Amino acid sequence: MITIDCHLHLGMVGTQVPVWWMEELFGMYGVTDWDSTDGQAIVDILDANGTDAGLVQGGDIRRTTFHPDYPEESAGQIYIPNDWTAEQCELHKGRLYGVTCIDPFRDLPGGVIELERCVTKLGFRSMKLLPSYLHFSPGDPELDPLYRKALELDVPVHFFTGMTPTRTARLEYGDPVLLDSVGRRHRDMKVIVFVNYPWIDQCIALIAKHPNFYADLCYFAGGDSAQLYEVLSKFRTYGALDRVIYGTDNSDKARAFGDVGSVPDLYYGVNKVAEERGGDPFSQDELDAILGGTASKLYKIS
Amino acid sequence: MVTVDCHLHLGVIDEHTPAWWWWEQFGFDPTSVDGTAIVEFLDNAGLDVGMVQGGDIRRNTFHPDSPDDRNMYVPNDFTARQCEMYPDRLYGVIGVDPLLDPQESLYEIDRCVEEYNFKVLKLLPTYHHYRPDDRRLDPFYERCLLHDIPVQIHLGWTRTINTTMEHQRPVYLDRIGREFPDLKLIIAHLGHPWVDEAIAVVAKHPNFYAELSGWAAHGMAPHQPVEEAYRALKKLKAYGCLDKIMFGSDNSDCVDLYPLANKLSQKLDGVELYDQITFDMIMGGTAVELFKI
Secondary structure (H helix, E strand, O other), rough: OOOEEEEEOOEEEEOOOOOHHHHHHHHHHOOOOOOOHHHHHOOOHHHHHOOOOEEEEEEEEEOOHHHHHHHOHHOOOOOOHHHHHHHHHHHHOEOOOOOOEEOOOOOOOHHHHHHHHHHOOOOOOOEEEOOOHHHOOOEEEEEEEHHHHHHHHHEOOOOOOOOOOOOOOOHHHHHHHHHHHHHHHHHOOEEEEEEOOOOOOHHHHHHOOOOOOOEEEEHHHHOHHHHHHHHHHHHHHHHHHHHHEOOOOOHHHHHHHHOOOOOHHHOOOHHHHHHHHOOOOOOHHHHHHHHHHHHHHOOOOO | OOOOEEEEEEOOOOOOOOOOHHHHHHHHOOOEOHHHHHHHHHHHOOEEEEEOOOEEOOOOOOOOOOOOOOOOEOOOOHHHHHHOOOOOOEEEEEOOOOOOOOOHHHHHHHHHHHHHOEEEEEEHHHHOOOOOOOOHHHHHHHHHHHOOOOEEEOOOOOOOOOOOHHHOOOOHHHHHHHHHHHOEEEEEHHHHHHHHHHHHHHHHHEEEEEEOOOOOOOOOOOHHHHHHHHHHHHHHHHHOHHHHOOOOOOOOOOOOHHHHHHHHHHHHOOOOOOOOHHHHHHHHHHHHHHHHO
């Protein structure tokens, strides 16, 4: 069985992402030991979690992200180029796979070309879009050429939804309901939705409704098995459990919290919760699919 | 005490609803539902009366693989015939697409009330792609006031892909409550998964009512209907509006939902969710007053 982490971030503090942004991003959670993350650091997270492969993403949120107290440090950042992501994947072949990151409203035709380049030349497996960070609605028809290209290339489009501590992000564009029109108009396009607070139930309903929508559960990597049991049970009731995929958002519980096991242990713990509550357990096949089987088909990773 | 199921659907496969839609919506073998099937359903559940609805979602509902097979239309005349076959057991709910032909739809409401004695207007914003507070709907709310009938509005999730989730939120009812304070309005499905929003507007507006139909339907929502019903009813009780809740099934076997939620309340909180009078109101009393049956 292959295990795949669908949600991992690269970024070098100082050269690609400014210190103030890291503080803004992690301060809310009381985390102070954040650091730069290159391919090796990601491989270390994969190893700690006992995971075979990871989808790694850079990012480009320069156009909209700044801090009024640090105008100079904001200039030219936050930008982790796709070519740098490709270099990290090249260094760790078979472990890391690239995710195309573009700002579609910086240069839409250029974004379409960049997606094609990343997939066909660099071997990237998906595209990540950040509507709230980049101030657009994912249902904006302007994005249709990008969606058509993703469909043509047969790569999934991964959307961030929900809240982020980044203050310049616009929360209204994090509403997962905005993806409903994407599902209606592009029925065959594969979409991965980051299921995130505060619209978790709405997000589950959205994914259940659209047969080609998948759920990235990395938000729950920082929780516990009881919370995970609840959310997996909801997907099961909706008949959408086979569209749930594992991710960590760089969480390495073994390292970050010390007293608990790895993130996959949270998944293996759900059946203990089921037993305690007298609920239905999840089969090994179902858990294997969540931890990698479904993602291996989606990203064509074997 | 008369017991009432306020939310029941009619429809004959192929004649009124294509099989593909049934699969999309429910994921199992299509089943036709006429008045006889509804009465059998009521008898099995031990219920006296059912509010039966057809519907017209032709304008917005299609499948790209079956573009010509989109006859999503259960006419009011069919509903009326089923009600005539079972007087005192079935009462009609008016189904119109208000934006297909607004003036004709208003006439249709008049006709259904005056000729057929239908008791309530059903609106489906998410199926018809409008917000319920869209001002184009105001004449429909005025018509309901004129006829002194309530309006029942689908709020919340559905599996039909061509519905618009952005039109499912209960918060969009607030202007209606402010500008039509005498209009009696029923929130279908308690707006799931926007349940807290639905509870807030029901609590705020004295003439707003709600039902939890579909909560126990297979593959629908929520995933733990008893637990979630308990939580919702506890909040509604805290707001003092349990008597504005009505039993509805959405054709699913859920007549025990409220007693089971009450049992859970006893177990977890050591208190009853409701007394016998309130339970009787939920199971029919409120509906009898609201629908004048």
